[in-house]
Structure formats: C-alpha cells, structure tokens
Amino acid sequence: MKKWVVFAFILVILLSYGIPQLNVKSGGEGKVNIENGSLPSKDSQMITVSKEQMYQGDLLLVNADYALHQEGIRSDVVSLSDRSDLVKGFGLLDPSIQLSQSIVKSFGKMVAGAAKDGVNHFLINSGYRDADKQDQLYRDMGHDYALPAYHSEHNLGVSLDIGSTEAKMEDAKEGKWLEQHAWEYGFILRYPKGKEEITGIKFEPWHFRYVGRAHSAIMYQQDLTLEQYLDELKKTKGLSITLDNQKYTVTYYPMVGDSVTVRVPKGEHYDISGNNYDGVIVTAYA
Template identity: 50%
Template sequence: MNKWGCLSFILLLVVAYKVVQPVALGGQELHDASNQARSRSYKTMIRVEKEQVYQGYLLLVNKDYPVHRQGVSTDVVKLSKHGYLVDGYLLHDDSIQLSEKVAKAFLDMVHAAIGDDVNHFLINSGYRSFEEQNKLYKQMGSDYALPAGNSEHNLGLSLDIGSTLKKMEQAPEGKWLKENAWKYGFVLRYPEDKVDITRIQYEPWHYRYVGLPHSAIMQESQFTLEEYLDYLNEVKEMTTTFEGGSYVISYYPVSENVTIQVPNNRKYVISGDNREGIIVTVFP
C-alpha cells in the first residue's frame, strides 16, 4: 500500500470511529432511560381504608389503645388440635389458642433452641377472647390483669412462655429467648428497664410477635413497641438490611381513607399501629 493509500485508510478508520462512538453512547443512554422508566413504574397507587389502622402485626395495645374487633387475628387456632404445631414443647392446658402464623414462628424458634440444648419450653397462655380477659380481670384485679380489650392477649399475637425447669428469669429458656427471640420475629414486650414506658411490670415470660425486620430493629435499638412506633412516626421512612436483604419501612398518618404508593414488583405488608397511622414494610 502506497503512502496516500495508507493515509486514506487511517482517515477512514477515524471517521468510522466518530460515527460509531455516538451510537454506543446513545445505546447506553437508552439503557439508562429504560432503567429510569422501570423506576418510575416501580410503584403503584392503592387505597387504604381507615380501618387498616386497627389491623396488623404492629398494633400497639395498652391501657390507652384497646384492641378493635378487626384487630384480632383471623387465624387463631387451638394448638392441641394441630399436632404439627406442638412439637418440642408443652402446653399448660389443651385450651390454649394462638395465631397459626405465630405458632409456626414459635415452633421454628423452639427447634432452634433445641439445637442449642435448650429444650424445656412451655406455653402458659396465648390468645384470650374479650370475655375470657374480662373474667380474668375480675378474678385477679388490676395489679395482675388488664381489662378486656387492653391486653395483647386479645390479639392472638402474644404468648406467655414458661420453662419446666425454673422461673423464666432464671431458666435457660428465658436466657435463650432474650438473646435469640428477635431472629424469629418475637420481642420481649415488657422489659425490666422500660416499665416507665410500657407502664407494665417486668414480665420475662411475655413475648409478642411483630415479625422481621421489625424485631431485629427493636433488638438493635432496644426499643419497646411504643418507642419503635414513635420512631417510625418521626422518621417516616427508613431502610434496613437483614441477612443480606434490604427492607424499606414507611409510616403514613391516616385520619381518613387515603391513597398511598406501594411497589408493584416486590412483596409488601401493611400494618396499622392502632393509633393514627399505618406502616408499609417492603421486603427484598
């Protein structure tokens, strides 16, 4: 190839590069735009009824915020009639009831404890109807029981856990639960150092199911349910990572029926707080 032919070939390559390069960049821009479009379509609008404030796993129930009828778990079962739910622990009596989902989480927790050679669990109490709670309140008085509707036991999400060995504050079962219950969605509802917040005396046996990732956040920050809901109300939205997955938790005040944004390509759960808002938890 002569000198001029060589120069012509080089010039042709340069021109071709200049022509091709914008196409490549344009393709990248289209790709980014496509991602942005997907991001824009990530959420959809849904209508939330005011009644949702009184339903879900994060309901605050105490002397100020009673259980509404729609807040009672719809999957409450008598444990003694479901053998697969009673495996590795004992029941105080055959009448004990509990949300089936909560019972399954408790079962997973018990099996994990058995793996650590902690295996003397007992359920002393679970779900109570309003009528049963009222009867208990009349029998035991306000120092040892709450009026009907003001007890977490009326939800079906709480249970009193015992040990066949010792009192819970001394038993291996009690110590194991304090360290590990959060991994299975449970929290010690009335800690010894938070009586001024819960206004309930220390109960080392009373555990409440709130689900993950909420139990993990509460454990990490040493929040009671009161403190956790106040925190969510303050920050309105937070992101947390658990076992490699990213969760988004959003709080919405609800005074009337409202429309909110939820993801259309990820699992989410809505729970009321039994006060004035709802919490949307988006899963990985």
C-alpha cells in the first residue's frame, strides 16, 4: 500500500472515531459515564471572566510549584469546636481545628454515608492552617511530609487529615472506606500510593481534599491526581460526565492577558474555578 493510502486510512479512522472515549474504571457506586464533549451553543452564552478567578475555586492546584493566592483561601473557615451543629458522627483531635464550613458539611454527609456501612470511627486530625502554623509544621516534619507556608492545601481550608480512633489510617476500616467512597462526596485522596513522582508527596492515606463531585468522580474513575486531571482538561476540548442522571460538562479555558471569555449555560447552573496557574475550568450542570 502506498504511504499516502495508509495515511488517509488512518485519518479516516481518526475522524470517524474522534478522540477515543476515556477508559472508565468498573465498579464503585452510582452510574458514571465519562465522554468527551463540550457545552452546546444552544442554551448557552459567552461571559468574560477576570484573572482573579484563576486563583479561586474548588480546583486550585496548590503544591511545591504553585503557591496559593490570598483570594483562594476560603472565606467560610470556622472553628469546629464552636460548631457542635457541624460536628456530628466524628471527633476532633484537638479543639483548635478549623475548616471551611461548606466543606465540613460535605464531610458530615460522607461520614453519615460511612456509618450506614458500619464504619463510624472518624476523627479530624487537621484542617485549615494559617501560614504561621504551616511554617512551623514544615520545619518540624520536613519536605517529604509537609509543604512550606502558602504551598499546602491546608492553607486553603479545603483539605483535611482524617484519622480513625481504631487504628492507623492505612489499616483502619475508615481509611479503606474513604479510599473507595470519598469521590461520591466530592473528595479525593490527594496523595495516593504510586503517584509520589507526580504529587511530590509520599502516600498519605489520611489527607483528603474537596474538589466537587463531578471532578472527584472523574479523577477516581480515571485514576488521576489533581495535577494529572488539570493537565488532561487542557488536552481535551471538554469532558462530560453523567452521575446518577445528572450531566456535567467540564471545559478548560486558558487565561489570555487579564481575562478570558468562556461559554456558560443560560441560568445559574455552573461553577467556575481557576487552576491557580494558567486558566479556568467551567463546570456546567444541566
């Protein structure tokens, strides 16, 4: 066969199949279907998003390479020992623990879900940390287990270290349950085993991060860390995921100068989050 014939043949295959459908891990709760897909222009509109948005939202990447910006810190951080209405079904290691109120609510739902499976010895060991506390921890723990001030997700108020009152997390039922089910509640195991090269942090079976349910589902099903997921979003023209009959469309837009124009559905059914380095992600739910 002539070279151009082979080339044309490959081209036809590529065009007819488009980008192959992403692999979906089998098992897990709920019905999950992930495909490539963008928001249809019908029923949507273009809006302009300013650069500040790049540093706010559920999908901020904060690690050794990217420091958080002040506007990324959750404004609803509360002291949990003052909020017995929020602390139900789990304990606190000490009374100074703080966390974003909306995230502790999601954590409470997760703990209630685990209790239905007979897993009910949860403890929050650490939540939000301010820069001084982070700095102290970094000096005490070293760079394998802690990050400098402004480079830890704990400084955002969206991450927490979860323990079990029964055993170490790697052995505890609580740890095993979370590894399988946290994604159903919008959380990810942020530093998994085998991904140390990507995250730069050793396996931490206790550290969970809130990213929102559509994203946690995709990351869990595709076995992606936050670093990998944000990279993946940049490569695709958009992803759609159907979770229990709710369809979400996730689209990345690179920031151009001080703003970017993005497509959103008409009405309020969307969230925008920055990635904290070069763009924003629109999550539309129809």
